[in-house]
Amino acid sequence: MKRRPIGVRPPSWVRLPEGTTSYTPADARRKAHVESSLRQVFEGWGYGQAITPTFDFAEQLGVGLGAELRESMMRLSDGSGRALALRVDLTTPVARLVATRMREAPLPIRLYYIENVFRMEEVHRGRRREFWQAGVELFGGAGAGADAEVLILAAESLQSLGLREFQINLGHLGLIRAILDHMGIDGTERTWVLEAIDRKDETALAAALRAARAPARHAASLRRLVGLVGRHEALKAARPLRTLPGAREALARLEELWGWIADAGLERHVALDFGEVRGMDYYTGVNFEIFAPGVGAALGAGGRYDRLLAHYDMDMPAVGCAFTVEALLGWMERAGVQVAAPRRVGIDMSVGRCAALREAASVRARGQVATLEFGPPARRKR
Amino acid sequence: MLTVALAKGRLEEEAIRLFARAGARLKPSEARSRALVRETADGSLRFLSVKPADVATYVEHGIADLGVVGLDVLAEREPDVYQPLDLGFGRCRMVVAGPEGSPWLHRYEGGLRVCTKYPGIARRYFEGLGYPVEIIELTGSVELAPRVGLAELIVDVVETGGTLKANGLVVAAEIMKSSARVVVNRASHKVRLDEVRLWLGRLRKAGRAKAGRA
Numbered sequence: 001m002k003r004r005p006i007g008v009r010p011p012s013w014v015r016l017p018e019g020t021t022s023y024t025p026a027d028a029r030r031k032a033h034v035e036s037s038l039r040q041v042f043e044g045w046g047y048g049q050a051i052t053p054t055f056d057f058a059e060q061l062g063v064g065l066g067a068e069l070r071e072s073m074m075r076l077s078d079g080s081g082r083a084l085a086l087r088v089d090l091t092t093p094v095a096r097l098v099a100t101r102m103r104e105a106p107l108p109i110r111l112y113y114i115e116n117v118f119r120m121e122e123v124h125r126g127r128r129r130e131f132w133q134a135g136v137e138l139f140g141g142a143g144a145g146a147d148a149e150v151l152i153l154a155a156e157s158l159q160s161l162g163l164r165e166f167q168i169n170l171g172h173l174g175l176i177r178a179i180l181d182h183m184g185i186d187g188t189e190r191t192w193v194l195e196a197i198d199r200k201d202e203t204a205l206a207a208a209l210r211a212a213r214a215p216a217r218h219a220a221s222l223r224r225l226v227g228l229v230g231r232h233e234a235l236k237a238a239r240p241l242r243t244l245p246g247a248r249e250a251l252a253r254l255e256e257l258w259g260w261i262a263d264a265g266l267e268r269h270v271a272l273d274f275g276e277v278r279g280m281d282y283y284t285g286v287n288f289e290i291f292a293p294g295v296g297a298a299l300g301a302g303g304r305y306d307r308l309l310a311h312y313d314m315d316m317p318a319v320g321c322a323f324t325v326e327a328l329l330g331w332m333e334r335a336g337v338q339v340a341a342p343r344r345v346g347i348d349m350s351v352g353r354c355a356a357l358r359e360a361a362s363v364r365a366r367g368q369v370a371t372l373e374f375g376p377p378a379r380r381k382r
Numbered sequence: 383m384l385t386v387a388l389a390k391g392r393l394e395e396e397a398i399r400l401f402a403r404a405g406a407r408l409k410p411s412e413a414r415s416r417a418l419v420r421e422t423a424d425g426s427l428r429f430l431s432v433k434p435a436d437v438a439t440y441v442e443h444g445i446a447d448l449g450v451v452g453l454d455v456l457a458e459r460e461p462d463v464y465q466p467l468d469l470g471f472g473r474c475r476m477v478v479a480g481p482e483g484s485p486w487l488h489r490y491e492g493g494l495r496v497c498t499k500y501p502g503i504a505r506r507y508f509e510g511l512g513y514p515v516e517i518i519e520l521t522g523s524v525e526l527a528p529r530v531g532l533a534e535l536i537v538d539v540v541e542t543g544g545t546l547k548a549n550g551l552v553v554a555a556e557i558m559k560s561s562a563r564v565v566v567n568r569a570s571h572k573v574r575l576d577e578v579r580l581w582l583g584r585l586r587k588a589g590r591a592k593a594g595r596a
Contacts, residue, residue, distance in 0.1 A: 167573050200464040200571070229575055271572070291572045296444015298569065 019129025099312030107140030135322025
């Protein structure tokens with residue numbers, strides 16, 4: 001084993017931009033393992049890989065995205081005044097692929113991607129500015145079966161990595177939307193209510209509902225709903241809402257989806273959670289986030305977004321989910337999951353070039369690694 | 383065991399007392415200890431003593447499941463954490479202050495400078511007024527700045543107003559009211575919901591019991 005001389009530092013001009021990283025072979029092998037495991041699951045479910053440009057027209061990338069993501073774009077110029085940007089997300093570029101080159105393709109269309117995305121995050125929060133997303137998008141399936149497919153595929157993806165303890169928090173934004181619509185809360189007051197729900201700030205929620213002059217009965221049912229988390233019984237607890245327009249469909253969809261979840265043996269992993277409003281302006285139906293004990297942030301998220309393709313003049317239901325590869329790597333590191341390196345065999349060159357190369361080829365043919373050993377390791381100069 | 387990050391200083395002792403009333407007493411050997419990590423006698427909670435601005439960092443990263451920190455600090459950092467409970471103590475106000483008798487905003491002919499430890503809050507406030515100001519970030523003794531001409535105004539927290547008065551400053555506008563909040567890591571709230579809810583409930587009850595006595 002060669003040892004690096006102590007006290008040698010890179011020259012002082014060397015820098016790595018904040019929020020980026022370089023992978024050594026050991027890190028890269030773990031990352032490649034995650035990606036190939038996910039790829040195998042995605043392809044096993046019939047998803048085909050989509051590859052989209054790393055940079056694009058900023059306004060194209062921004063289609064359907066919320067203000068926060070649009071503002072996080074790293075912008076470039078194409079030299080003639082048109083604003084380009086690095087991609088911040090894959091769903092929009094993949095949707096555009098469907099709306100252009102695959103516009104006539106038979107439905108459903110199943111696409112997956114494993115790509116890096118770029119966001120000008122505040123790095124002091126420990127967020128990366130370049131990170132990798134692995135995800136699937138299912139276009140043309142409107143039913144609970146399509147929702148279920150993506151959810152079960154997500155669970156299988158985690159299981160393929162050896163992750164046994166995970167929790168999928170599943171909700172449906174149609175319920176909160178139905179109550180807010182019924183109460184006639186919109187504009188700024190709606191924003192306040194949603195922000196309070198997003199922070200689980202009960203004091204602020206009560207204040208926002210008072211400010212919006214929400215009828216006490218509906219305000220109470222909203223406050224009950226957003227605290228509701230559980231398995232199938234949470235769905236029963238939400239049943240009184242079925243009289244509201246929109247809520248009936250949402251509850252029926254979740255009921256049907258729960259049947260799929262039970263049949264897939266995933267009940268233990270799924271919590272119905274009606275207290276999340278993330279992606280309210282994006283998701284149109286079920287939505288979910290995936291967590292694991294000991295990992296402080298979501299490993300992935302997904303949901304139904306039936307209105308995105310309308311931007312491309314297509315009436316096309318869609319559902320998808322994406323994992324953050326770095327979050328999965330973080331879990332693996334914490335859980336001590338090792339990815340074995342292939343066995344290395346050193347080939348002694350002193351036996352002569354022909355014999356050594358033949359020997360190396362036969363080692364590689366057995367699926368092992370053969371390295372040519374040219375003699376004693378060279379000493380590094382200080 | 384849940385880990386709770388506490389903002390060192392005025393909020394910490396108050397928070398430790400509240401947790402004790404809620405049933406989590408420190409190990410006797412650690413009650414007066416200055417250790418940065420302390421455990422309750424029943425082993426149900428572990429407290430971390432960290433700087434106020436760092437509470438949200440520990441909680442956001444999931445190193446701590448819960449945290450106790452002032453809303454002023456949260457408003458500055460805007461961390462991605464839940465804020466389910468207002469504990470009601472540690473009350474203060476975030477204000478704009480300037481020298482007594484000084485004309486307010488619209489009288490200044492541009493070039494207004496504001497010194498603060500809270501550049502995020504200050505920037506958002508003045509942006510919201512549509513008023514151009516130069517925000518100068520300081521790490522302490524902000525009240526000094528107008529006296530010596532570093533800035534025309536300051537944005538800072540006040541409890542009693544004593545420090546402002548002593549430096550010839552008066553409140554020009556209130557930006558927000560602040561008090562101690564319980565923050566919760568998003569993932570902890572999902573995967574350890576029962577424990578998190580148990581403690582939120584106990585804290586709420588202990589806080590109400592005290593308010594009732596006062």
